[in-house]
Amino acid sequence: GAVVSQHPSWVICKSGTSVKIECRSLDFQATTMFWYRQFPKQSLMLMATSNEGSKATYEQGVEKDKFLINHASLTLSTLTVTSAHPEDSSFYICSASRQAGETQYFGPGTRLLVL
């Protein structure tokens, strides 16, 4: 199989705080992980591409200082939403692939609600 997990599945936080979301590939090593954001009834928007051991590549319009991504190992990538605000409330989903160009497998997602 190709299982990707995310933690936490739900998080509620106060405005101004930081939230860390973990993405793990459980049964394979992922050279590349991706982070997406999805608002209700909308499509998935790619936020950034994370390669193990190197800096993440952010999509246009995504603030890299606000959305910190770390890919410290071949099985773990983290997304930290810094100084969260209500407009950051969304469904954050990661995906992982064994090699660039191979199928992306998605995690179950993390719902963030910023009050």
Added chain:
Amino acid sequence: GQSLEQPSEVTAVEGAIVQINCTYQTSGFYGLSWYQQHDGGAPTFLSYNALDGLEETGRFSSFLSRSDSYGYLLLQELQMKDSASYFCAVSQVDSSYKLIFGSGTRLLVRP
């Protein structure tokens, strides 16, 4: 830039066949993927085409024509559980082969 177009909604009857089309414009096209997403859930991989032609996986098939920048997902013997959103996504040839998703097609299967 890149763009993908797919119908916003499709309704079909249980047991029927439905085709969801996807047209795309992108540079560095590598392949076309299809994902299913139920409400509240994460996308699950359905099918992938890198070359022209039809790929069959059980009740689901996917087709690609690179010359027409067009693909479709075919769902046969529809079941109620197939009610979900279906996304086409193109992967581009760059260092990461990132996926760019279409806006999604909401499929409603009626009894």
